[in-house]
Amino acid sequence: MADVLPYKPRPGEIPTDPGVYRFRDADGRVLYVGKAKNLRQRLSNYFAPLRTLHERTRRMVTTAASVEWTVVSTDVDSLQLEYMWIKEFDPPFNVRYKDDKSYPFMAVTLGDEAPRVLVTRNRKIPGARYFGPYPKVWAVHETIDLMIKAFPIRTCSDASYKRAMQTGRPCFPGQIGKCGGPCSMTVTIEEHRAMVNDFVAFMAGGDERFTRDLRKRMLDASAAMDYEAAAKYRDKLSAIEAVLGKSALVLASDEDADLFGIAEDELAAAVQHFVIRGGRVRGVRAMTIEKEIDISGAELVDQVLQRAYGDAADVPRRILVPALPDDAPEMEEWLRERRGKKVEIAVAQRGQRADLMRTATLNAQQALIRHKTRRTSDYVARTQALTDLQDALGMDEAPLRIECFDISHLGGTNVVASMVVFEDGLPRKDQYRSFGIAETTDDTDSMYQVLRRRLAYLDRPEPVVVSDPLLADGPVLADGPVLADGQVDAEAEPETGRKKPRFAYRPQLLLVDGGKPQVEAAARALRDSGHPEISVCGIAKRLEEVWLPGDDFPVILPRTSEALYLLQRLRDEAHRFAIVHQRKKRRNDITTVLAEVPGLGAARIKVLLKHFGSVTALRAAEPGQIEEVQGIGPVLAQNIHTHLATR
Secondary structure (H helix, E strand, O other): OOOOOOOOOOOOOOOOOOEEEEEEOOOOOEEEEEEEOOHHHHHHHHOOOHHHOOHHHHHHHHHOOEEEEEEOOOHHHHHHHHHHHHHHHOOOOOOEEEEOOOOOEEEEEOOOOOOEEEEEOOOOOOOEEEEOOOOOHHHHHHHHHHHHHHOOOEOOOHHHHHHHHHHOOOOHHHHOOOOOOHHHOOOOHHHHHHHHHHHHHHHOOOHHHHHHHHHHHHHHHHHOOOHHHHHHHHHHHHHHHHHHHOOOEOOOOOOOEEEEEEEEOOOEEEEEEEEEEOOEEEEEEEEEEEOOOOOOHHHHHHHHHHHHHOOOOOOOOEEEEOOOOOOHHHHHHHHHHHHOOOOEEEEOOOHHHHHHHHHHHHHHHHHHHHHHHHHHHOHHHHHHHHHHHHHHHOOOOOOOEEEEEEEEEEOOEEEEEEEEEEEOOEEOHHHOEEEEOOOOOOHHHHHHHHHHHHHHHHHOOOOOOOOOHHHHHOOEEOOOOEOOOOOEOEEEOOOOOOEEEHHHOOOOEEEEEOOHHHHHHHHHHHHHHOOOOOEEEEEEOOOOEEEOOOOOOOEOOOOOOHHHHHHHHHHHHHHHHHHHHHHHHHHHHHHHHHHOOOOOOHHHHHHHHHHHOOHHHHHHOOHHHHHOOOOOOHHHHHHHHHHHHOO
């Protein structure tokens, strides 16, 4: 591969003005759209030596056949043009959005003669004002039912409204008190419009004004002994308070803001968009993002805001984000043009805003996990993933059984390895195994040891009983797949009725967590064990590239590839399982050490660890500090201190 792209512009040809650039392929298709404050400076990053580029950026520029740019007068214009081109061309290398679902909204049809409130998923009703989105349809209906008790506006269909106005007979919802429009024959069109305006103002965040006004009217009517009117105001006030009770006050009561919580990895991101009006969360919207080219957190925020407000009419005065985009002032100006008033983009750093950001980020993290899990659990996606893996790795058959190995240690101590098993693209947790390894900081040697021990078991024809005192804390592998009682994990073969160890099942693919060194160690273990027929590969976390033994360059799977998601899931699961076992082992180690102290039982050990919070703090404590723990006397405190100091 040539290190210089053939379509690289000549020196000095690219202007230094702000603008928007497009990469196109040989067929003229737009592959990527980006903006820059300085086009020459930004584009020079793409035309650096190919070996220095991020793997996925390299794939984009080598797929492209030309680059073109458009100079604009201001940075705000470049932001606007970038948004328009991304929307028009849908470039495959820009981030791609996918809403988790089609969310229901509450809509008020302000363009109608007598506006109505309804539940809809259609965001294109002319003249409508939208509120939400809501997580469930029933939540919208429940809110509307409560709201029309305080603001009795029209809920009937257009056909029912026209028929009622023509015949002079109230619509059916009006007859049962569920519609307060002119078709109910109780209000005029002008009076109804005033109620609609109040309804919209309340939903937009004017909580305090309406509750304060209704409470004053109720008290005035009661003082004037107009108890019937006071009862009506009381019922309306109760309805409003019921609506407010559905949403806790999360910010100041006069705060209107949108908050974006974002969780991301190398391939995808999940966004939780909290709509806050009057200090209360009025709606929550979730979306997932497929990232084809590596982008920073600030660039991702920039793209998310463009997506959220490109066509939006409801722009709040404050937008809270986890990181400021690089062009925050230009973005604020762009949003101000849409809102007609000042808009502030800020990072939630402390107080209630930071607490809410943590909540939104936690929701985003869980959504990202669900997104990955759904992709690897769907039958069609699993089939596609296994087929893609077979093609990408040059295997003779699809890897129906994949075993993934990960090494975990703490500064060379408590070294453990994990093995997780996926069959047909799904985890087999009953076949997960953990390994204890001699103390070492060399991950490649640890990987070699673990795989030799695992592969050696393929040649054992019969189950054996292993006795090892180190196995007392759970299913740790010494020389084979053993359970806590020392028995080999086995299941009956249908033909012979004999027990066949589950661990003896031959995998089609071994996956290791790491890059070229770890893969070479795994390949050496396969050769030395006499099982070169088993395929092996590694996945390196930094760039999510896939390495094969003997290759100088990695295999780059598309970011949207089902195969890459499957490998990611295997790697993450192996890492999680290794960490769990390592923590358990460290906990058991210190408990065993403390149990050797005369007079120190399980109950006192538990109290000690709870009091000091960590083993490090306990080791550093003086006898007088240990003596402060309930149930620990001076002699015992001195014994604990002396024992830990010598271990």
